[in-house]
Amino acid sequence: MTCAIVWFRRDLRLTDNPALATALQSCRTIIPLYIHHPDDKTPWQPGAASRWWLHHSLYNLSQALRQQSSRLVIERGEVNVVLRRLINKHNVTHLFWNRLYDPWIVERDHVIQQAFQSAGVHCQCFNASLLIEPWKITTRSDLPFRVFTPFWNRCQQLLASIDHPIPRPDALLPPPKGIASLTLESLGLLPAHTWDEGLTSIWHPGETGALNQLRRFLDTRLTQYITDREIPGRAGTSRLSPHLHFGEIGPRQILHALGAATMGSADHGNDSARGYLRELGWREFAHHLIYHFPETHHSPLNPNFHHFPWSWRDESAETLSAWQYGETGIPIVDAGMRELRHTGWMHNRVRMIVASLLTKNLGFHWLEGARWFWNTLVDANLANNTLGWQWTAGCGADAAPFFRIFNPIRQGKRFDPKGDYVRRWIPELATIPDKHVHAPWLVDKRLLINSGIELGKSYPQPIIDLKSSRQQALSHWHRIK
Numbered sequence: 226m227t228c229a230i231v232w233f234r235r236d237l238r239l240t241d242n243p244a245l246a247t248a249l250q251s252c253r254t255i256i257p258l259y260i261h262h263p264d265d266k267t268p269w270q271p272g273a274a275s276r277w278w279l280h281h282s283l284y285n286l287s288q289a290l291r292q293q294s295s296r297l298v299i300e301r302g303e304v305n306v307v308l309r310r311l312i313n314k315h316n317v318t319h320l321f322w323n324r325l326y327d328p329w330i331v332e333r334d335h336v337i338q339q340a341f342q343s344a345g346v347h348c349q350c351f352n353a354s355l356l357i358e359p360w361k362i363t364t365r366s367d368l369p370f371r372v373f374t375p376f377w378n379r380c381q382q383l384l385a386s387i388d389h390p391i392p393r394p395d396a397l398l399p400p401p402k403g404i405a406s407l408t409l410e411s412l413g414l415l416p417a418h419t420w421d422e423g424l425t426s427i428w429h430p431g432e433t434g435a436l437n438q439l440r441r442f443l444d445t446r447l448t449q450y451i452t453d454r455e456i457p458g459r460a461g462t463s464r465l466s467p468h469l470h471f472g473e474i475g476p477r478q479i480l481h482a483l484g485a486a487t488m489g490s491a492d493h494g495n496d497s498a499r500g501y502l503r504e505l506g507w508r509e510f511a512h513h514l515i516y517h518f519p520e521t522h523h524s525p526l527n528p529n530f531h532h533f534p535w536s537w538r539d540e541s542a543e544t545l546s547a548w549q550y551g552e553t554g555i556p557i558v559d560a561g562m563r564e565l566r567h568t569g570w571m572h573n574r575v576r577m578i579v580a581s582l583l584t585k586n587l588g589f590h591w592l593e594g595a596r597w598f599w600n601t602l603v604d605a606n607l608a609n610n611t612l613g614w615q616w617t618a619g620c621g622a623d624a625a626p627f628f629r630i631f632n633p634i635r636q637g638k639r640f641d642p643k644g645d646y647v648r649r650w651i652p653e654l655a656t657i658p659d660k661h662v663h664a665p666w667l668v669d670k671r672l673l674i675n676s677g678i679e680l681g682k683s684y685p686q687p688i689i690d691l692k693s694s695r696q697q698a699l700s701h702w703h704r705i706k
């Protein structure tokens with residue numbers, strides 16, 4: 226009698242799940258297992274927003290399994306110990322999982338595979354979360370790519386050979402009779418006091434939510450993606466990032482659906498599909514980088530920055546807090562930080578603007594911002610977050626050079642010309658004329674009073690002078706150049 230454990234991690238779906246599909250082909254009973262291991266020695270334990278998402282995603286997975294006469298077995302503890310206990314107790318013959326690429330998970334999984342394999346358990350792992358795995362793409366000199374464009378050019382040559390997604394199974398196999406499970410609630414993933422109304426009102430975690438979100442995006446947004454994706458005031462992007470992070474949908478499914486959705490469409494549709502695919506390319510790139518350069522989650526990829534004096538300004542807790550809570554007095558930054566706190570998500574353009582202000586004008590270490598994002602984003606993802614912060618701080622692969630310091634006023638005028646986005650998140654500025662909405666401190670006092678705004682009272686004065694802080698950042702950079 227063969228019995229498999231399918232070890233769910235961040236692949237919380239039934240469709241295109243090769244670990245599950247292989248177990249179904251090779252075994253008679255299946256234990257769908259989730260192990261909660263909060264004491265793992267990771268410096269990046271899931272933050273509050275991620276835990277909220279995880280709770281709902283596990284709930285959805287367990288419902289989906291129940292609909293097919295199976296059920297999710299939830300355990301808590303050190304993964305090695307939990308797996309050994311279940312393997313011994315239920316005579317498990319096979320252990321299947323889908324790969325992840327966070328450095329300590331790669332190491333841990335390797336140890337687990339060796340240990341159980343030598344104990345006679347058939348162990349097998351699969352690719353479910355990337356289009357192409359990190360070791361399959363190298364430069365001509367057999368090195369990992371560090372620059373996005375040649376990386377993506379190479380990836381595109383391989384896209385045609387990517388497997389079609391595996392269909393959702395028609396039926397599952399039951400777990401062994403009487404197998405125990407913790408309750409989902411006992412994991413304590415939900416917040417003790419309710420701050421999550423904003424999240425609940427817009428997100429639908431789980432595989433069904435992910436598939437619906439993809440369908441909606443392809444049907445109503447894809448053709449305008451190229452023009453709308455940079456406009457934070459429009460719902461122009463797919464908002465699939467948390468679903469992708471938790472593996473409620475995989476990139477092969479998106480690739481396949483994109484192909485089907487744009488078949489025979491006008492050029493614009495295809496441009497948009499290509500543009501969208503390129504963003505998935507950035508996701509691939511980020512995961513390849515974290516795999517090949519595992520230290521980058523705490524250390525800059527560009528060695529010139531190893532001794533960079535990040536915290537050159539007096540790093541006051543109040544300044545950091547003003548940034549975190551959207552009280553800097555710089556509207557596009559505050560709008561982004563408030564969107565993040567309310568929804569657990571922030572538009573990509575605004576992520577770059579707020580990150581640039583923190584690391585360059587305010588002179589904080591990029592890790593300070595990465596940690597705040599980690600705790601507040603529903604899509605907090607080690608590879609993407611590391612790439613995003615190092616890119617913006619100018620110390621990573623393919624970085625925007627350090628001297629490229631975003632001017633939040635100019636960025637606001639360009640990408641939010643009428644101030645729709647700013648006004649949505651900062652109602653204090655609702656009545657200010659469009660052309661002043663990104664720099665209220667430059668406006669004639671009388672006009673401000675007429676608009677019902679009193680800087681320093683109803684909305685903060687800017688906490689930093691953008692021009693002089695820019696110069697100061699550049700002078701630090703010149704020292705290491």
Ligand SMILES: Cc1cc2nc3c(=O)[nH]c(=O)nc-3n(C[C@H](O)[C@H](O)[C@H](O)COP(=O)(O)OP(=O)(O)OC[C@H]3O[C@@H](n4cnc5c(N)ncnc54)[C@H](O)[C@@H]3O)c2cc1C
Pocket residue numbers: 454462463464465466467469470504505506507508509511571572573574576577580598602604605606607609610611612613614617
């Ligand atoms: C400072 C900073 C921190 C970031 N932290 C994260 C993070 O923790 N998790 C995260 O998923 N993304 C992160 N990003 C990347 C990007 O902002 C989000 O992936 C994107 O905003 C998600 O929205 P979407 O799904 O609507 O994107 P879409 O535009 O619809 O793109 C589709 C998918 O492509 C991927 N993608 C898009 N842009 C990027 C990018 N620049 N880098 C890597 N992948 C990308 C995402 O998986 C996204 O879901 C960060 C960017 C910056 C500048």
